[in-house]
Amino acid sequence: MTHLASSSEITPEVVARHGLSPAEYERILQILGRAPNLVELGIFSVMWSEHCSYKSSRVHLRKFPTKGPRVLQGPGENAGVLDIGDGFAVVFKMESHNHPSFIEPYQGAATGVGGILRDVFTMGARPIASLDSLRFGRLDDPRQRHLVDGVVRGIGGYGNSFGCPTVGGETAFHPCYDGNILVNAFNLGLLRADRIFRAVAAGVGNPVIYVGSRTGRDGIHGATMASEEFSETSEEKRPTVQVGDPFTEKLLLEACLEVMKGDLIVGIQDMGAAGLTSSSLEMASRGGVGIEIDLSRVPLREEGMTPYEIMLSESQERMLIVARAGRERDVEAIFRKWDLQVEVVGRVTDDGLLRLLHAGKVVGEIPVKPLAEEAPVYERPMTRPAWQDEIQALDPDGIPVPEDLGRTLVDLIGSPGLASKAWVYRQYDSVVRSNTLEGPGGDAAVIRIKDTRKAIALSVDCNHRYCYLDPRLGAALAVAEAARNVSCAGALPLAITDCLNFGNPERPEIMWQFAECVEGIAEACRALDTPVVSGNVSFYNETKGRGIFPTPIVAMVGLIEDATAFAAPFFRSEGDLVALLGEAPGELGASEYLAALHGIERGRPAPLDWAREKAVQAACRAGIAARLFRSAHDCADGGFAVALAECCVGGPEAIIGAEVELPRGSRADALLFGEAPSRIIVSFDPSDRERAERIAREAGAPFEVIGRVGGDRLRIGDWIDLPIGEIRGAWREGLSRALREGG
Amino acid sequence: MKARVIVMPREGVLDPQGKAIQNALHSLGYDAVRDLRAGKCFEIDLADMPRAKAEALLHEMSEKLLANPVIESWKITLEEE
Amino acid sequence: MKARVIVMPREGVLDPQGKAIQNALHSLGYDAVRDLRAGKCFEIDLADMPRAKAEALLHEMSEKLLANPVIESWKITLEEE
Amino acid sequence: MSPRSREDVQVGVVVFPGSCDDHDAYHALAHVLGVRARFVWHKEESLEGLDAVMLPGGFSYGDYLRCGAMAKFSPVMKAVRRFAEAGGYVLGTCNGFQILCESGLLPGALIRNRSLRFLCEPRQALRVERSDTPWTSRTEKGRVLRIPIKHGEGCYYADPATLEALQAKGQILLRYSTPDGRVSEDANPNGSLLHIAGIMNPRGNVFGLMPHPEHAVEPGLGGEDGRRILDALIDTLLAAPARPTPGRAPQAASPSAPR
């Protein structure tokens, strides 16, 4: 194999430039029994990058509960799959595209959406709902406003053209994201439970087929870029930016679904990060076989591309298929019909090697199994930060209660983080596919499943401040909030996917935050019986040594058995009674109120009582299923007062006031704006009061009627009394004003 | 004075728009089209100033706003007076 | 041979994009910009043929596909060889 | 033979590569309104057996040039033109409207929204301008319909003479309005001239609109106001004298035909 031994080019510098440590390089030498050539080194480099190998996170992720009666596919495939009955299953996953979006917001976000869509339709599902979770820095910086604009356009530009509705998400701002924005895209698809496709190669001699767009020099080493900190030089190092082509993706979707209808293919995998490299290796590794690919047959967009470039290109809108021998023509005909590239580039072999040919020569040969199984796994050192105790200490006595609490409410609800996100989601098609029972604007999006009585409810959540102040509790609260949001739509929470965004894992403090957050999610998922079926880790969200707050984003998928019974998030009728499920203990720590109005990010989030949380959610679902509750909305950022105000002004049209009393007990600002979990505001017809009380009692949830819907003012005790129009104005305009004027 | 800034996708950057238009032209029978790239054109009316200054200004504006330097390059032409 | 087709909104047709860019330039302090119109540019590589024929072809392609005559006008330039 | 019952009515839904609301149109027609729907692939050249054709929303051929610019050359559009010339009913929603304008089957053009942003408004208010047409007979002049819009290029533009003709001939069927039926700049979501949301041709058999009636046919999913338009079309088809056969032009349906 002399042709493979031309390794004089592999100097220690070249190894380092590929992000491989000397120890990792040693391991490569052992696996190959010789020095790699450049193509092979490139392949190891991307496969063993943090992004592809999960080498720092793997030991922790094992703690997640991943099984359950409905789980048809847990983590490890392109996306997780849940059985929803009636012969249907849903496929979903979330993924980050943080670094590319910072460099080129439109294309970065667009290709992020493209990537997650492919993950879902690779499994045979038609994508039916997208969510997007976004974090930006301070809006007084024009660069951030430009990023917001580009990211939102990019998500819309791709999703709208592709024809999958974007039905919800979250948008938050904090200085910790100034140098590292977060763009996490979620997608959910629908398929028949007995028609799941997997990314596996099998059947020696079966053809390996390349389909989709041509390969260009896009994003070479994107995966390694996503595994490094930003620095001054990353501007120069940047690869050709990937440009999304949603039209081709849409054709690819239709063609793939058509191919999957017949008995034509064995396995299929999208070419995501690390393109042809990871798709071929992962398929071979799952099938326990080898794959031989002739790179001369890969359709190229540019002339003179080398095997190295072809293997590492991250051009979008491509897939790799292992077809049944003899069915090549049928596969080709379908992709041609959709005007896509289709080329038999190789075949499945029995020697367990990934063998690459180019111009008649072998240009690379790697044993598949060791590359996957002997990939490095690190138990990185962890330390609880020295400052953790300090930031958890809070002395409320030093914080004055504002004189004008009405003014405080208006200021809070008009701040970009709490104001309406309509500016964002109005740029997304939320209705295409005719399933959107509840679009963006409420607690959870609700998507009906045609041909059944069912609907799916979706919510994506995370409070980054909670996670900074107490990573374990904060992450658990993210799961609890996502579940609560889904329960507010009347849905039973079933399972989650997550996207864990953190700083540099080589720093022990970051690794501690990560491990704590994973524990928190695991604990919450066990408590709520909602397994983790898929997920994604994004490390190195750090610029010049400054990391983001730990930001484990959680997306919950819930099921509504009878889609005709679900509640609106907003008050609907004058005269309805308002009740609080749960209690108002009045805790100030970690609140948006402290951060936004007093500039204090300290204390601890209010503790979670799982029994209470579950009881409150169960009562809410039962009240909705019994068609008692006309509205249900949880108390989250901004606490009780903000939630109540949203019930009044959040509806698409009519706005409606309310009058409520809160039991006194603690200081007024804590009662109004404290962020204790496990609370839901519901409304119902007065004649249903006793039934409502009974439902809450049976579920074991605290329940208190606190007031009544009606009028054109919002009154809370003798603290707040405001015309509803004033609140509405601040809430509606808050975000667009900040984007226009900054700050 | 009249100026024109033409902004085109950089070499090597995927140009789905150009590709789609080229395909459409081919299917209309315009086979003489060997390649097509699609970009933007800005026609600008500028207050009178020395040519060198105008050019510098146009470059600055292109870099800052008219083009996206990560994926696009630009050309400037100033009309002769 | 290389050709360029520039497609601009017709006089009098709304050009919200041009206006928005002009406003943005003003807010960045580029007050020398008196007017700005935004259009498209197509750079075309054409098989060799007589100039007159190439021009006719480009006009045809523009009228049929590259521009919408209801709202847009176009200009053609052929590179000197 | 004109269809006798709803189940006999055959409506074609054209599928261009890049169409997105084709499935929605099919669903509305076949599963909600109870007529027979058939997908028509963009390479088909015949519309035989169809009573009406719908050009759905989406991004035909990616819409990378101008919306609808490439679709107008597809084989199916030649057939649609012949179908329309023979008096067949053609409905274009959103991208379909853009294609009809690009193809010259309707006057004017749709350009980028004034805001330069894509806009999705699930409950856009639209004022009905006349009810004596094949498309609006199930509603009344002045009534406000709530129908979703979602587009980036929906700003209707035409030169002054064309606008005048549209008004003079009563071709404007829907305008953007406030929920109580007032037409104003503030209520205009995209900057359309004369607040135009939908127009028909003088003969009345071709109707294009930016809103999506097919997305407003079920309670709980955008309301049922879109039904009024689709049901009116179905009424018209049930009353029509014959299925249009291109080449042998049947009597044109007059927009002011008594109903």
Ligand SMILES: Nc1ncnc2c1ncn2[C@@H]1O[C@H](COP(=O)(O)OP(=O)(O)O)[C@@H](O)[C@H]1O
């Ligand atoms: N980036 C976004 N994309 C789509 N919808 C969004 C986005 N950001 C916020 N939303 C929507 O705005 C509403 C309010 O969001 P949020 O305050 O995060 O809700 P909650 O507190 O109930 O989780 C939700 O319906 C959410 O889906």
Ligand SMILES: [Mg+2]
């Ligand atoms: Mg909520």
